[in-house]
Amino acid sequence: MSSTDTHALEGNSRHPGLNLGAAHAQEEDTREEMVFGFWVFMMSDLILFGLLFATYVTMLGGTAGGPGPQALFELKSAFIQTMILLVSSFTFGMASLALKYREDRVRLVVWLLVTLALGLAFLFFELKDFHSMFDKGGVPSRSGYLSAFFSLVPLHGLHVTAACIWLVALLGQMAVHGLDAPVKTGILRLAILWHFLDIVWIGIFSLVYLGGLS
Amino acid sequence: MSRRTLNEQEARECKTEQRNYLWGFGLALVLTLIPFGLVAFIDIERMTLWITIGGCALAQVIVHLRFFMHITLAKNKREDLLLILFTVLILVIMCGGTLWILFDLYQRMLPGMMP
Amino acid sequence: MSDATSLIFGRLGWDALPFWSMLHDHSPMTVINGVIATGAAGMVVLGALAAIVLVTWLGKWKYLWSEWLTSPDHKKIGIMFIVIALVMLSRAIIEAVLMRVQQTFGLDGGFLTAEHFGELFTTHGTIMIFFMAMPFLTGIINYVMPLQIGARDLSFPVMNQVSLGLTAAGAALVMISLVLAPFSTGGWTGYPPFTELAYNPGAGVDYWLWAVTLSTLSSTLTGINFAVTIFKKRAPGMKLFRMPLFTWTALCTAILMIFGMPPLTVATGLLALDRYLDFHMFTTDLGGNMMNYVNLLWAFGHPEVYILILPPFGIFSEIFATFSGKRIYGYRILVIATMCIAVLSFTVWLHHFFTMGQSAHINAAFGIATMLIGIPTGVKVYDWMLTMYRGRIRLSVPMVYAIGFIMLFVLGGMTGIILATPSVDYQVHNSLFLIAHFHNMLIPGLLFGMLSATNFWFPKATGFRLEERWGYRAAFCWIIGFMLTFFPLYVLGLMGMPRRSVAYFEPQYLPWMITAGIGAMVILCALLCLLMQLWVSIRDRHANNVFAGDPWDGRTLEWAVSAPPPEYNFPVLPEIYSIDAFMTEKDRGQGWQAPDHYVDIEMPANSTMGVIIGITGLAMAFGLVWYMWWLVIGAGLVTLVAVIARGFVRSTTRTIPAHEVQRSHEHWLEQVRRTNPIDRSLEQTTANHGRPVPPIEGAVQ
Numbered sequence A: 001m002s003s004t005d006t007h008a009l010e011g012n013s014r015h016p017g018l019n020l021g022a023a024h025a026q027e028e029d030t031r032e033e034m035v036f037g038f039w040v041f042m043m044s045d046l047i048l049f050g051l052l053f054a055t056y057v058t059m060l061g062g063t064a065g066g067p068g069p070q071a072l073f074e075l076k077s078a079f080i081q082t083m084i085l086l087v088s089s090f091t092f093g094m095a096s097l098a099l100k101y102r103e104d105r106v107r108l109v110v111w112l113l114v115t116l117a118l119g120l121a122f123l124f125f126e127l128k129d130f131h132s133m134f135d136k137g138g139v140p141s142r143s144g145y146l147s148a149f150f151s152l153v154p155l156h157g158l159h160v161t162a163a164c165i166w167l168v169a170l171l172g173q174m175a176v177h178g179l180d181a182p183v184k185t186g187i188l189r190l191a192i193l194w195h196f197l198d199i200v201w202i203g204i205f206s207l208v209y210l211g212g213l214s
Numbered sequence B: 001m002s003r004r005t006l007n008e009q010e011a012r013e014c015k016t017e018q019r020n021y022l023w024g025f026g027l028a029l030v031l032t033l034i035p036f037g038l039v040a041f042i043d044i045e046r047m048t049l050w051i052t053i054g055g056c057a058l059a060q061v062i063v064h065l066r067f068f069m070h071i072t073l074a075k076n077k078r079e080d081l082l083l084i085l086f087t088v089l090i091l092v093i094m095c096g097g098t099l100w101i102l103f104d105l106y107q108r109m110l111p112g113m114m115p
Numbered sequence C: 001m002s003d004a005t006s007l008i009f010g011r012l013g014w015d016a017l018p019f020w021s022m023l024h025d026h027s028p029m030t031v032i033n034g035v036i037a038t039g040a041a042g043m044v045v046l047g048a049l050a051a052i053v054l055v056t057w058l059g060k061w062k063y064l065w066s067e068w069l070t071s072p073d074h075k076k077i078g079i080m081f082i083v084i085a086l087v088m089l090s091r092a093i094i095e096a097v098l099m100r101v102q103q104t105f106g107l108d109g110g111f112l113t114a115e116h117f118g119e120l121f122t123t124h125g126t127i128m129i130f131f132m133a134m135p136f137l138t139g140i141i142n143y144v145m146p147l148q149i150g151a152r153d154l155s156f157p158v159m160n161q162v163s164l165g166l167t168a169a170g171a172a173l174v175m176i177s178l179v180l181a182p183f184s185t186g187g188w189t190g191y192p193p194f195t196e197l198a199y200n201p202g203a204g205v206d207y208w209l210w211a212v213t214l215s216t217l218s219s220t221l222t223g224i225n226f227a228v229t230i231f232k233k234r235a236p237g238m239k240l241f242r243m244p245l246f247t248w249t250a251l252c253t254a255i256l257m258i259f260g261m262p263p264l265t266v267a268t269g270l271l272a273l274d275r276y277l278d279f280h281m282f283t284t285d286l287g288g289n290m291m292n293y294v295n296l297l298w299a300f301g302h303p304e305v306y307i308l309i310l311p312p313f314g315i316f317s318e319i320f321a322t323f324s325g326k327r328i329y330g331y332r333i334l335v336i337a338t339m340c341i342a343v344l345s346f347t348v349w350l351h352h353f354f355t356m357g358q359s360a361h362i363n364a365a366f367g368i369a370t371m372l373i374g375i376p377t378g379v380k381v382y383d384w385m386l387t388m389y390r391g392r393i394r395l396s397v398p399m400v401y402a403i404g405f406i407m408l409f410v411l412g413g414m415t416g417i418i419l420a421t422p423s424v425d426y427q428v429h430n431s432l433f434l435i436a437h438f439h440n441m442l443i444p445g446l447l448f449g450m451l452s453a454t455n456f457w458f459p460k461a462t463g464f465r466l467e468e469r470w471g472y473r474a475a476f477c478w479i480i481g482f483m484l485t486f487f488p489l490y491v492l493g494l495m496g497m498p499r500r501s502v503a504y505f506e507p508q509y510l511p512w513m514i515t516a517g518i519g520a521m522v523i524l525c526a527l528l529c530l531l532m533q534l535w536v537s538i539r540d541r542h543a544n545n546v547f548a549g550d551p552w553d554g555r556t557l558e559w560a561v562s563a564p565p566p567e568y569n570f571p572v573l574p575e576i577y578s579i580d581a582f583m584t585e586k587d588r589g590q591g592w593q594a595p596d597h598y599v600d601i602e603m604p605a606n607s608t609m610g611v612i613i614g615i616t617g618l619a620m621a622f623g624l625v626w627y628m629w630w631l632v633i634g635a636g637l638v639t640l641v642a643v644i645a646r647g648f649v650r651s652t653t654r655t656i657p658a659h660e661v662q663r664s665h666e667h668w669l670e671q672v673r674r675t676n677p678i679d680r681s682l683e684q685t686t687a688n689h690g691r692p693v694p695p696i697e698g699a700v701q
Ligand code: HEM
Pocket: C093, C096, C097, C099, C100, C121, C122, C124, C125, C126, C128, C129, C133, C186, C187, C188, C189, C435, C439, C442, C443, C446, C447, C485, C498, C499, C500, C501, C520, C523
């Protein structure tokens, strides 16, 4: 097939962004659209987050006498969540490498499970955070500012939850069908989502938490 | 399934990529620690602090894109780069516009909403 | 209400029935409005029943299920989108006429209550934008674009089904709201704080919220689908700058959908949080700020109007070229103008709220940006005129719409420039002047575009032409009716009449109102003519058959295949060497050739995903409106399970064997050979069976 030749010429990437390696040329050919489509979807999602960030900033003054960032946020727990997500991005990277070069299922599954555990840990700490905010009177119905906070940060959490569910579903698919083409592109797309969510989190910890606490 | 044995070139590539991820992780770590450290331990002027936080965040976004999501300037990756740049343009227009409009409005009509 | 019933039915009670209040309160006003509402509800119920009975009587359930509802074919999905649009168009026009009649009698009163009038303009606006315009243009792009770029289907056929399901669910929700009332009275823009729980605790706003949300999700997915298809699935040789102009506008529209829909999702999502979880984003108390909503809504709203107008620009470009028998003038410039418009449309949203209270310099900036859009649009108008210049123009039905468009649209554009001046806008803001302006863009622009596209591509989709006599009648009724209805509104706006007024107390308004009322009757005639046209065409379908596929001497690839096209569109993917690919082929005498050899074709297999997501989407939305939490949770779980289960499916394609492709293609070629080629002068006669005489020397530049 001629596209495999051009493929060899171009090095190991059929399409922009994350790639599977040379061993997967065929799948990449047929599934290229899916990955590109997923990128486009992510960008649409990014606009959504961007506008929520902007709206959050415009609501900073709307505390209506209620508790503000200084009273509600804890630097330590924000730091823990940040670290967990950063490490999980790295472990997903390792999973991608295991998929790309070795087709080693054990290694792949282990890295994915580690990533999943980190994702769940992140959610745990985030929920704990919200809980302690609630205890301090930081509920969304208290003020416009808190409403803005709770429309932005939990949406990221919801995305992480969805990513975790997707990861489990992919592991299930792998158990049933083995490491076939749809599973591989599935992992590829999930990787994009995962790294993307980490990027959104950079915005959240910088703007919401650090900005609020400084 | 058994692990595939890598040929020499692949092994080399694998090593490079692994190193790439490690680099990315290290850089991201530093860029996270700086703003957190500043906020936690050091008392500096607020404007400087904010600019540093913002700068670190931007740098970290680029690090993630480069090392984790493999967006580079290479020719065959342009399509995604263009997509991202276009998105950034739209983001700047929409978010910048939003802030410009609303803070101007606050100044004129709703001083209570100024943070 | 007992606990058990409220657990099951939420807050849905008998009083949701449209005739309920009439039973308790016998004042004439209540009775009149009750009768009208009950009539509307009866029509919905009867319509649904009639459809069910008809399908059962014809024994077509299985056919409907396997050939349409579960079909991933972009052509069928496109047609279903258009059917939804036409049904909703009929309803919205009837509502519009009702509003015009009310205002004709509205001096010191009229017969509708303010509440009822509020529901009418809200549903009319919401339907026209989200459930008429969007499905219509989505359907046409769905049908035509893959054919124009030489593809077999969209990139994500199942996602396409899901888009259709979501739009259908939203439309169904709006229809249900007639039976289990009320709908929102907050206008199609749904501004808080009026739409907040504190002022509007009923189900109305929630109907609006979820109907719009379903439509938004659908459009986002559609945008992604179209953009990826155009980027990745073009036939060999179809470079970007060889794509037909309609495909170009489809691409820009898709990009606008991808980036323009999220602000609306944010706005309606936050409003929903306010209403359901006691948030305070846009409330009047506790630090809420409704200005944020206005800002977000229009950050969507302006790109949206270009989502609506770009596809018609593409359609008219094709029509001017085809019916002038010329290549489009200034192809490259038209493409660049389209791109400029698409990008500029993200920079002007503030012109919808010049009067909010921000500084003059901000208004000036956005006003200037708005006026800038006039430049690329003007370029387009000149290009279209120069396409017609010295062409051999045939005044077909699409061309009548196109010429009506070009004249009226320029007028509307002028009033747009007037409105873009902030100081003028302060005077006419929120008046009927504005209503006249945007209908002046939307009816000649969007609606004429859709109707002329229907006349243009209908023979391609069905295999027979639309009858022209009723077509002309409809077109002229539309043009005249539009002018009679909306030109008086400019005057009324300048006289100071606010929009959304149920009644007025100035006798000077009356003559203008009566004129507008007469215009509405002409528009109603236009609608009837359209229905007649459809009926007569179906009756005469054998005489007007155009199986050979090229009734208008078309220029682009979609005319190179049979009418209707085979499921796989092209027996082998064509190779493209220039713009106007098919015209070039014909010019070189290379049209209608058999390929050297045929191969198996892999097509997406049928899937029930669209139906499932449509039904669960509707169930969730309905449950949310009436607080039936069990329904929301149940439908949500089904959605989740369905999506996950879909990931496990591996047999997603089916193969059409080469010999079958060969057989049907050669059958068609045989028919084409037997078809008598006709001259353009016979285009509208029964001699036209879809094969034109070869272009004469020099006819193709
Ligand atoms: C077919 C002929 C049409 C007639 C007779 C008509 C009539 C009307 C009337 C009487 C109103 C209320 C004006 C007011 O607020 O006082 C209205 C509002 C509106 N119409 Fe139409 N219309 C027509 C077609 C359309 C079309 C094709 C579209 C869009 C594609 C459209 C979109 C709207 C919108 C968005 C509103 C604003 C609703 C609101 O105030 O929230 N209309 N129309």
